[in-house]
Amino acid sequence: MELNTRLDKPLIAKSRREEICHIFGEYYDPERWNDWRWQMRHRLTKLEHFQPLLQLTPAEERGLEKARDKFAVAVTPHFAELIEPDNPLCPIRLQVVPREEELVTSPGDMIDPCGEDDDSVVPGLIHRYPDRVLLLALDSCAAYCRYCTRSRLVSQGEMYPLTRRIDAMIAYLQEHTEVRDVLISGGDPLLMSDEVLDKLLGRLRAIEHIEFVRIGSRVPSFLPQRITPQLAAVLRKHRVWLSLHFCHGRELTPEVAKACDLLADGGIPLGSQTVLLKGVNDSENALKNLFHGLLKLRVRPYYLYQCDPVAGTAHLRTSVRTGIDLISKLRGHTTGYAVPTYVMDAPGGGGKVPILPETLLAYENGKTTVRNWEGKLYTYIDPVELG
Ligand SMILES: *Cc1c(COP(=O)(O)O)cnc(C)c1O
Numbered sequence: 001m002e003l004n005t006r007l008d009k010p011l012i013a014k015s016r017r018e019e020i021c022h023i024f025g026e027y028y029d030p031e032r033w034n035d036w037r038w039q040m041r042h043r044l045t046k047l048e049h050f051q052p053l054l055q056l057t058p059a060e061e062r063g064l065e066k067a068r069d070k071f072a073v074a075v076t077p078h079f080a081e082l083i084e085p086d087n088p089l090c091p092i093r094l095q096v097v098p099r100e101e102e103l104v105t106s107p108g109d110m111i112d113p114c115g116e117d118d119d120s121v122v123p124g125l126i127h128r129y130p131d132r133v134l135l136l137a138l139d140s141c142a143a144y145c146r147y148c149t150r151s152r153l154v155s156q157g158e159m160y161p162l163t164r165r166i167d168a169m170i171a172y173l174q175e176h177t178e179v180r181d182v183l184i185s186g187g188d189p190l191l192m193s194d195e196v197l198d199k200l201l202g203r204l205r206a207i208e209h210i211e212f213v214r215i216g217s218r219v220p221s222f223l224p225q226r227i228t229p230q231l232a233a234v235l236r237k238h239r240v241w242l243s244l245h246f247c248h249g250r251e252l253t254p255e256v257a258k259a260c261d262l263l264a265d266g267g268i269p270l271g272s273q274t275v276l277l278k279g280v281n282d283s284e285n286a287l288k289n290l291f292h293g294l295l296k297l298r299v300r301p302y303y304l305y306q307c308d309p310v311a312g313t314a315h316l317r318t319s320v321r322t323g324i325d326l327i328s329k330l331r332g333h334t335t336g337y338a339v340p341t342y343v344m345d346a347p348g349g350g351g352k353v354p355i356l357p358e359t360l361l362a363y364e365n366g367k368t369t370v371r372n373w374e375g376k377l378y379t380y381i382d383p384v385e386l387g
Pocket of ligand 1: 126132
């Protein structure tokens with residue numbers, strides 16, 4: 001029987017969760033809260049949803065009124081609970097609540113900064129590097145990151161459903177025997193049902209030359225309730241690697257820890273990708289907290305991205321200098337596993353380029369001079385050819 005959780009009289013909210021449920025005229029019910037489909041049906045998507053919950057600034061109000069025509073707004077109740085109600089600089093809030101600055105285009109901004117549309121070989125398949133492809137599964141996500149590199153596609157309803165594109169993608173992959181690695185991203189692939197995901201992975205796994213399959217997803221951060229033993233079993237069955245997306249240590253809640261445990265215990269190797277964002281994680285402390293927190297959850301920080309120059313994201317981007325300085329404060333100063341590779345997706349389709357602090361000072365006549373993490377200089381002499 002359907003439990004009646006509708007509000008029949010006004011309630012005084014005692015917790016953040018109750019406040020969020022009240023926006024939708026419902027009581028808080030832990031069982032429903034923990035159901036990922038309930039979370040998806042109760043996402044905050046418009047001004048009226050945010051008004052009772054947050055002390056909105058005028059810039060946010062205008063963002064919620066206007067920016068959502070350009071790029072959809074959605075925040076899961078789980079993620080909304082993490083937002084500080086009266087701090088407009090809250091690092092969780094900056095990631096998902098739009099501001100009117102999104103309507104501003106700055107020099108160098110692009111609609112498709114990574115040049116993916118140019119490298120698209122069949123709809124939804126991007127083949128840029130020799131041995132690996134990017135497969136765009138869905139065009140929706142659990143929540144929308146305001147700095148999304150694919151905002152031109154995601155949430156726009158322009159991508160054909162997977163069922164109409166899949167045969168052409170599989171045919172391309174069967175023909176291209178040089179492809180050994182498929183990265184499934186989107187939109188968020190983990191929003192597919194277990195059955196659809198199982199089928200897609202099964203078709204990819206049936207192609208002999210594909211030896212490595214990974215999924216990029218922010219579901220563990222936005223919607224940890226989606227990570228169920230059944231889902232972990234599907235991923236394990238097809239020997240999938242997961243690249244998760246986290247930007248701030250505060251995202252690592254008990255629910256997220258449970259989800260990561262389920263995945264790690266289920267045999268899924270876990271990496272994470274972080275976008276460097278102004279006011280969110282552009283400090284040594286913020287990055288250390290996040291990366292150390294991830295290691296505790298058995299998630300290996302993989303990439304730290306310089307934020308792509310997507311139109312309307314200048315207010316969230318840092319300079320490259322900031323990124324270099326931050327990575328030099330981590331490398332050597334903490335566990336190597338906790339330091340991701342800082343990369344830039346070269347604007348215009350150049351692909352990922354690592355950006356490294358200068359450690360190689362000179363290399364002449366077989367003599368290498370390097371600078372260590374403390375700033376001290378050392379010399380290495382190349383072996384002399386014997387005989
Ligand atoms: C990021 C990306 C990949 C995967 O790159 P790795 O460095 O192997 O993680 C593949 N194709 C495209 C188009 C990409 O953007």
